[in-house]
Amino acid sequence: MATTVNKPAGRLVRAVTLKRKPAGTAKPRRPGREEQSTSGKVIVVAYRPGRGVDDFVQQVSVATPLQLVEAERHGVAGRFLKDLSKRMEIPATRIFDMLGVPKATAEKKSAAGEVLAGSGGQAAIGVAKLIAIAQGIVANSTAEDATGFDAAKWLGQWLERPQPSLGGRKPAELVDTPTGIEVVSRLLGSIESGAYQ
Numbered sequence: 001m002a003t004t005v006n007k008p009a010g011r012l013v014r015a016v017t018l019k020r021k022p023a024g025t026a027k028p029r030r031p032g033r034e035e036q037s038t039s040g041k042v043i044v045v046a047y048r049p050g051r052g053v054d055d056f057v058q059q060v061s062v063a064t065p066l067q068l069v070e071a072e073r074h075g076v077a078g079r080f081l082k083d084l085s086k087r088m089e090i091p092a093t094r095i096f097d098m099l100g101v102p103k104a105t106a107e108k109k110s111a112a113g114e115v116l117a118g119s120g121g122q123a124a125i126g127v128a129k130l131i132a133i134a135q136g137i138v139a140n141s142t143a144e145d146a147t148g149f150d151a152a153k154w155l156g157q158w159l160e161r162p163q164p165s166l167g168g169r170k171p172a173e174l175v176d177t178p179t180g181i182e183v184v185s186r187l188l189g190s191i192e193s194g195a196y197q
Contacts, residue, residue: 045071047080053087053131053152056080060125061132068125075117076124078109084127088156098159099123100176119176126181131155133185137192163187 045063047056056076060068081101085092096106101120109116116124134151141149159172165187166174174180 046074047077047083049077049079049083053080053083053128057128057131057135057152060128061136072122072125073117075115075121078106078112078114078116080124081106081116082110084124087152088131089153090156090160094172098172098175099127122178123176123181126178127175129181130159130175130184130188133188134158137188140192159184165190 044067045056045059047053060071063071081095081099082092085095088095090098092106093103096103099120100123101116105120106116108114115121131152134155138146138149138151159175160170162168162170166183171184171187174184
């Protein structure tokens with residue numbers, strides 16, 4: 001049954017009433033769409049290797065703060081670090097170092113299909129946020145060169161360049177902490193606004 005409902009500002013919205021299915025006939029969930037955290041909560045933001053880094057970046061960019069908190073508590077698939085290094089064209093050992101994850105731990109988690117939790121997992125999610133910011137800058141650009149521009153690859157190179165506004169430090173030296181991610185995020189935002197120093 002469909003009805004029309006008036007919304008504020010004169011917009012009309014069509015509301016649909018759906019019939020419930022009898023108990024026991026629920027549609028099964030697609031595997032890999034959601035994961036269960038150790039606390040029993042459903043994780044909506046999760047890395048799926050078959051979908052790639054850009055899919056995870058998109059999930060992170062549209063996630064609510066509470067969804068990100070759950071994802072940070074749960075961690076990311078160990079495989080994400082290796083795939084991230086390929087996507088950003090940075091050697092895997094450098095990504096491990098940037099995120100503060102020992103090489104042996106990263107290799108073990110990746111090979112065993114385990115989750116990387118703690119500060120390393122949070123830093124990995126932070127880098128996904130930075131990629132989303134860089135992709136947003138490109139999407140908002142009116143420059144002809146923006147079409148086909150690889151923001152993730154550019155970010156991988158930019159993170160390794162000393163920045164005057166960071167006292168000559170490389171942004172890569174800061175991304176292993178939440179505050180460092182925030183500082184680098186602001187710096188990327190200043191590039192887009194034209195206030196970059």
